[in-house]
Amino acid sequence: MLRPEHCLRLLPATALAFAAASAPFSCPLSRPRRGTTRLRLPHRRALHLGGKPSSTLRAPAMPDAAVAPAPEMPQREVARALAEQAVARLGPQLLPSAVPDDVAEFRNAAGNAVGSLDVRRGAPGSSIAFMMQSSLHCKVPNGAIDITSILIFLNTATDAPHFLLELIQGSPTSIVVVLDLLPRKDLALHPDYLQKYYENTRMDEQRANIEELLQARPYRSPSLFVRSACSPTAVMVTIDCGQGGDGALEEIVSGRLATVAKEVLQIWLDCCADSTVEMDDTEREFLLKRDQLVRSKSIEVDLTASLPRMFDPDVSSRVISEIRKAFGVQEP
Numbered sequence: 001m002l003r004p005e006h007c008l009r010l011l012p013a014t015a016l017a018f019a020a021a022s023a024p025f026s027c028p029l030s031r032p033r034r035g036t037t038r039l040r041l042p043h044r045r046a047l048h049l050g051g052k053p054s055s056t057l058r059a060p061a062m063p064d065a066a067v068a069p070a071p072e073m074p075q076r077e078v079a080r081a082l083a084e085q086a087v088a089r090l091g092p093q094l095l096p097s098a099v100p101d102d103v104a105e106f107r108n109a110a111g112n113a114v115g116s117l118d119v120r121r122g123a124p125g126s127s128i129a130f131m132m133q134s135s136l137h138c139k140v141p142n143g144a145i146d147i148t149s150i151l152i153f154l155n156t157a158t159d160a161p162h163f164l165l166e167l168i169q170g171s172p173t174s175i176v177v178v179l180d181l182l183p184r185k186d187l188a189l190h191p192d193y194l195q196k197y198y199e200n201t202r203m204d205e206q207r208a209n210i211e212e213l214l215q216a217r218p219y220r221s222p223s224l225f226v227r228s229a230c231s232p233t234a235v236m237v238t239i240d241c242g243q244g245g246d247g248a249l250e251e252i253v254s255g256r257l258a259t260v261a262k263e264v265l266q267i268w269l270d271c272c273a274d275s276t277v278e279m280d281d282t283e284r285e286f287l288l289k290r291d292q293l294v295r296s297k298s299i300e301v302d303l304t305a306s307l308p309r310m311f312d313p314d315v316s317s318r319v320i321s322e323i324r325k326a327f328g329v330q331e332p
Contacts, residue, residue: 012028042112075167075175076135079148081135081258082165082265086152089269093126103322108311110138115311117319119326122155127276129153129291130326138310145170152268153291153327156284160272161182161231163196166260167253173245176219177210177257179264180234181272182294184287189230201267203233209260210235213252215245225297295327 097104097116097120107114115136122128136147145168152163161181168176187194198204210216216237221227230236239257241248243282279287299320307316324330 003085011184012129014082021038043295066152067312071137071149073169075146075148075169077178078167078261079135079150080134080163082150082261083131085262085265086131086150086269090128090131090273093123093181093273094131094233095123095127096120099322100318103318106311106315106319107136109316113137113310115319117322119322121326122123127154129155129158129328132323134325139262143171153272153295154184154272154275156279156288156291157285158272158275158277159193159279159283160275161268163265163268163272170294173242174238175249175253176238177212178219178230178234178236179261180230180236181264182229183231184290184298197271198233198323199233201271203264203267206260206264206267207233207235210237210239210257213237213256215239215241215248215252235264292329296329299324299327299329 007049084274097118099117099119103117104112104293105116113136117135118133120132121130131152132145134149136145139144147166150163151165151167154160161183164178164180164182166176166178168178170176182196183193183197184191188200198318211218216239219236219238221236239249239252241252307319310316311319
């Protein structure tokens with residue numbers, strides 16, 4: 001569960017509470033493996049969804065607020081590139097964004113936290129439930145916390161996994177990475193599901209591509225629920241480049257991490273996004289119940305506990321309400 005010392009993070013979806021990283025360690029600059037290339041990312045360019053800009057920050061919702069826009073960071077560029085990749089493939093399966101301007105861009109009165117949220121629901125007949133992008137930048141006494149997330153949830157036309165990417169930067173030299181195809185079935189009870197979506201797609205190779213970095217060490221969410229919701233091939237690491245490692249971290253994020261995230265999203269687009277599965281009513285009802293539990297738990301653990309501590313009550317209420325709409329979760 002999120003606590004103030006965990007930096008008051010915002011995450012739409014399967015919510016991994018941000019745990020403070022342990023002491024950084026020194027490491028050399030990561031170099032791409034032989035045969036790999038650095039992914040070229042769009043620089044400082046806003047992604048437009050459904051006729052509405054989906055940039056990190058649009059024109060301020062509160063013009064008189066003395067709040068500087070969230071700075072451009074490599075992880076934002078990674079997220080924009082992935083969003084473009086997803087939208088290019090899904091296209092008509094996504095409806096235009098209908099997020100109100102005061103939720104698409106929000107900030108607190110104190111001037112030390114800004115956020116953005118964009119949601120595109122799936123079109124009728126599509127297997128897409130919604131695609132959600134969010135970012136949060138919060139100044140804290142010893143620096144700043146920056147969180148960038150993309151989640152694409154499927155509906156009950158299929159039992160294929162959801163897509164999740166979350167990048168949590170708590171210092172200029174370290175970042176927490178959570179990248180996964182979130183399973184919607186018990187993998188021990190359904191070995192065919194495990195084989196189809198994780199073994200045949202060689203997802204574990206993508207995990208290994210990140211974990212083999214000298215700067216990477218395992219990240220363990222303090223939430224047992226979160227850990228149980230992820231697949232065995234999930235990338236859950238802290239990349240820590242130690243004192244003076246700002247440039248090394250940027251190189252990793254824009255290089256190895258960007259490439260792996262793109263590959264994982266492509267696997268999801270090829271194997272999951274257009275999937276339809278024949279299910280009887282009992283199976284479909286169970287799948288819906290499982291999805292709703294995951295969504296409800298994420299709102300309960302993360303959003304209702306953290307946003308009111310960072311933002312004014314009316315702002316946090318608007319944001320949480322919009323996420324509830326996307327998740328299909330009613331007010332308690």
